[in-house]
Amino acid sequence: MRPLLAILSLVASCICSAADLTPGVSIFGRSSFIEYIPGDLPLIISAPHGGRLKPADMPDRTNGVVDIDANTQELARTIASVIHEQTGRHIHLVICSLHRSKLDANRDLPEAAQNSPLAEHAWTEHHDFIDQACAAAVKQFGVAFLIDLHGHGHAEARIELGYLHNALELADCDEALNESTYANAGSLRWIAERSPLSYTALLRGPQSFGALLELEGFPATPSPRIPVPTEPFFRGGYTIQRHCSAERQVAGLQIEANRPRLRDTAENRLQFSHALVKVLRTYFPIHLGIRLDPPKPVLEAQ
Numbered sequence: 001m002r003p004l005l006a007i008l009s010l011v012a013s014c015i016c017s018a019a020d021l022t023p024g025v026s027i028f029g030r031s032s033f034i035e036y037i038p039g040d041l042p043l044i045i046s047a048p049h050g051g052r053l054k055p056a057d058m059p060d061r062t063n064g065v066v067d068i069d070a071n072t073q074e075l076a077r078t079i080a081s082v083i084h085e086q087t088g089r090h091i092h093l094v095i096c097s098l099h100r101s102k103l104d105a106n107r108d109l110p111e112a113a114q115n116s117p118l119a120e121h122a123w124t125e126h127h128d129f130i131d132q133a134c135a136a137a138v139k140q141f142g143v144a145f146l147i148d149l150h151g152h153g154h155a156e157a158r159i160e161l162g163y164l165h166n167a168l169e170l171a172d173c174d175e176a177l178n179e180s181t182y183a184n185a186g187s188l189r190w191i192a193e194r195s196p197l198s199y200t201a202l203l204r205g206p207q208s209f210g211a212l213l214e215l216e217g218f219p220a221t222p223s224p225r226i227p228v229p230t231e232p233f234f235r236g237g238y239t240i241q242r243h244c245s246a247e248r249q250v251a252g253l254q255i256e257a258n259r260p261r262l263r264d265t266a267e268n269r270l271q272f273s274h275a276l277v278k279v280l281r282t283y284f285p286i287h288l289g290i291r292l293d294p295p296k297p298v299l300e301a302q
């Protein structure tokens with residue numbers, strides 16, 4: 001490439017990437033399989049299992065779970081729009097539109113894509129977008145909070161909160177759970193290292209995510225009422241394990257939402273989204289020192 005052309009091309013790509021990162025405006029990966037909506041809040045929601053696309057040139061996965069987490073893509077978008085309605089600001093959203101029979105973005109690459117180059121490319125984009133979103137939030141706020149949003153089909157109609165601890169670990173006594181080995185292995189490590197609260201208080205105390213959800217009328221575990229989940233229980237998977245890192249200033253959790261009365265109808269998704277946003281607006285100031293409020297009005301010069 002001639003030097004002038006190279007410079008022009010570089011300028012064009014810079015302009016393009018700045019424009020691409022307008023909060024609330026979607027950008028897409030190859031073939032629009034993965035969508036990233038950049039935000040201007042330190043909250044990232046990823047929805048890996050709510051996609052419906054089944055491209056014919058991408059082979060079906062032959063092992064592992066292939067069922068959709070129904071309506072979780074719609075739920076993620078509704079949560080984002082409620083936050084925007086209330087604050088005038090945008091969360092970061094990363095959505096996989098591929099059906100889980102084609103790609104499971106919440107697994108490591110071999111199980112996720114099962115040797116399909118097309119699926120492998122989409123998997124890489126999905127996690128690159130989460131990295132990009134977390135880095136943008138850290139740059140702006142000093143911390144990023146990631147929610148990987150799922151839906152479970154377990155018999156118990158409750159929300160399961162995955163902090164990378166299974167039910168057996170959560171059955172351990174408070175004294176053992178408050179040893180630093182647990183917090184160091186969990187997805188809230190960044191918060192635990194700074195909080196005056198004990199680790200068990202972060203997991204299931206009166207100011208925990210589970211406690212706040214229950215206050216809004218949505219059963220959740222771990223929480224003060226259900227400190228130890230009954231099995232089956234999802235502990236949090238690949239995405240939370242990979243991206244929640246105290247070194248990179250990212251904390252978060254996996255939310256597994258039950259279907260009845262929560263994500264089954266548009267009305268219920270809206271009702272839950274309002275409850276979740278209320279939870280987040282209480283949780284963020286307590287645990288992250290950040291308020292999810294509208295930006296302060298700028299006073300005009302006199």
Ligand SMILES: [Zn+2]
Pocket residue numbers: 049069149150151
């Ligand atoms: Zn899922």
